[in-house]
Amino acid sequence: MTQQSVAALEEWSGREELAEAMIPLIGRLYRKNNVVTSIYGRKLINKSAIDILKAHRIARHVDGAELPLEETFPLLQALVGLNLGAVSADLARLVRKFRQQPGGTELSAFLKEEFGAKVGAAGATDAEPTDVVLYGFGRIGRLLARILIERGGYGLRLRAIVVRNGGANDLVKRASLLRRDSVHGPFDGSITVDEENNTILANGTLIQVIYSNDPSTVDYTAYGIANAIVVDNTGRWRDREGLSQHLQSRGVARVLLTAPGKGDLKNIVHGINHADITAEDTIVSAASCTTNAITPVLKALNDEFGVSHGHVETVHSFTNDQNLIDNFHKGDRRGRSAALNMVITETGAAKAVSKALPEFEGKLTGNAIRVPTPDVSMAILNLNLERETTKEELNTYLRQASLTSPLHKQIDYIDSPEVVSTDFIGSRRAGIVDGLATIATGKNAVVYVWYDNEFGYSCQVVRVIEEMAGTHPRAYPSVEESAPVEINA
Structure with a gap:
């Protein structure tokens, strides 16, 4: 190898080692403090060292250069030391904002001022976790399950899926479809089936499988589920009358349809009109993909x-x-x-x-x-x-x-x-x-x-569920408060 090749490999190895050192910090912030870290919106949770390096490279489109790990690593260390409550922390925006501070400003002092009352809140959330039930377990239902499981129950807790009994080995087949997907690949984790109790245990999330042909007769409270948001992804009912059947079941508080709603139902596109959801809206639609x-x-x-x-x-x-x-x-x-x-x-x-x-x-x-x-x-x-x-x-x-x-x-x-x-x-x-x-x-x-x-739409659906539940952590720094950025061509 040439001297230049050796230097390039050593430089890459050093950056990869630093990215690997960031992984436990990112995981600790998420699991202990409910802190979601990202770089210009690209989440870092459960990502590999290579994924973290790629996220840092994204910054070149905004700042004209890759985001240096030498700046984000000490930032993560400082965040761990703050023992924060539940927040969404964008490392790139925090680094950019810190660069704009007067010379001599200490990183810890800057972060304490930035996060305010969240400092020392030890994972406290602004809202209680909300139970989620998936009514139907088709293409969208299974992807919603993957996303909710990935989040580990913070804010939204996947408690049950409701399906019609398909006969012998139904539970095993449902779990197998969650485990393997021809388009989206294998499930990232471990899945265990308990046929005696009709449950699926996926990465620590215990999911009750309920068999029913009638959305109005399920007693969710019998499974310890209360004030749940039912996500109807069957497409069978698309108007208020049909979807209201879910509200007749014990333990259900609200309903979200994963298809265009008919009649007077609000069709919500997150990022556009999600603020239109009020406490009085017991049934809303997440529109179409x-x-x-x-x-x-x-x-x-x-x-x-x-x-x-x-x-x-x-x-x-x-x-x-x-x-x-x-x-x-x-x-x-x-x-x-x-x-x-x-x-x-x-x-x-x-x-x-x-x-x-x-x-x-x-x-x-x-x-x-x-x-x-x-x-x-x-x-x-x-x-x-x-x-x-x-x-x-x-x-x-x-x-x-x-x-x-x-x-x-x-x-x-x-x-x-x-x-x-x-x-x-x-x-x-x-x-x-x-x-x-x-x-x-x-x-x-x-x-x-x-x-x-399928997947992009499912992510939008989860954002609407978070809006209905009021469980999305506050973002720091706020995008709305950020000064406009000139994009580097």
Whole structure:
């Protein structure tokens, strides 16, 4: 090896060693203090040393350089020493804010002032943990379970799933589907099945499996479940009357639908109108995966450029609603083989945007094409803007929105010339703007938005559950309080 190669390897090894030393600090903060650490919104909990290094590299899009571990490591050490209450701490934003302090400011003094009353609160949360029940255990239900289990019961506690009994070995088969997934890979952890007590133990989370065909007759209190949020991911009931059946069961306080709601139900897209949820809202909808993907991007564009009219074309992966091979289907075209065809179908996502963003009422049309892929979809936004722009200006703005705006949890941005749909499996953002595909000519813009219609949507659903429960830890420093950041090209 050349001297240069040896030096590069030693430099990498040193950074990797420092990242490894951060892992127990991140874990201790989370498990002892309920402190969620992140770097520009990328969570560090349960991440490998390589994942931590990659998160530090993300900072170059904001600060023009990678975030030095030599600055974040002592920050983590100091946070451990503060014995904090439950908070969400963004290390990159804290480092940037500390750099702006007067010379000679001590890190410990800065952090004590920043976190205020949270110092010495020893993991105390602002709200009691909330019981969560998953009614249905299909594609979305199992991904919701993975996310909730990953969080270890802090804030939201997955207590039960409710399904119809599928016959012999039902519990074992359900657990197996949670353990293995053809799209999202194996479950990260340990799963144990207790057939005698109808429970699944996953990474320390004990989940009661309840068999029922009637949402109104389950007695959740018999399992020690109280004031629970029931997440209905069956899609069987989508209006207030049908979903109200859950509220007739003992132990249920509120209901969340993982599909577009009908009638007067509030359709919530987290990041857009989640503040509209009130204590009186016992039933709300988390809208659709496509609505969640496009609404944050549309809001960002409308805020900056104005949108007078637009058309949304969705290229969507096939779903369980379609037939594997040609057979009868009550819907038009959906009876044809999903694995062999592109299928034109309707989507209500364009109209549904106005339920979260009323200013888009009557401004959008939409259509959809189902394609032979199992996951990850794309929305093509063809928009007439109120002012002229360029591709460079529009992309720079959207990249900034993905990194430093209040919508940074919903919008991601990428400009790689080699990405394809499978690269976005497991994305936790609602939608990812493909900057290289952007077209902007005068007042017309075409924006391409990728989205994991399963996992990305499930992350949005969990954010809505947190909003309903009031369990999301306060963010430090607040994104809303941060000064605008000039993005480095």
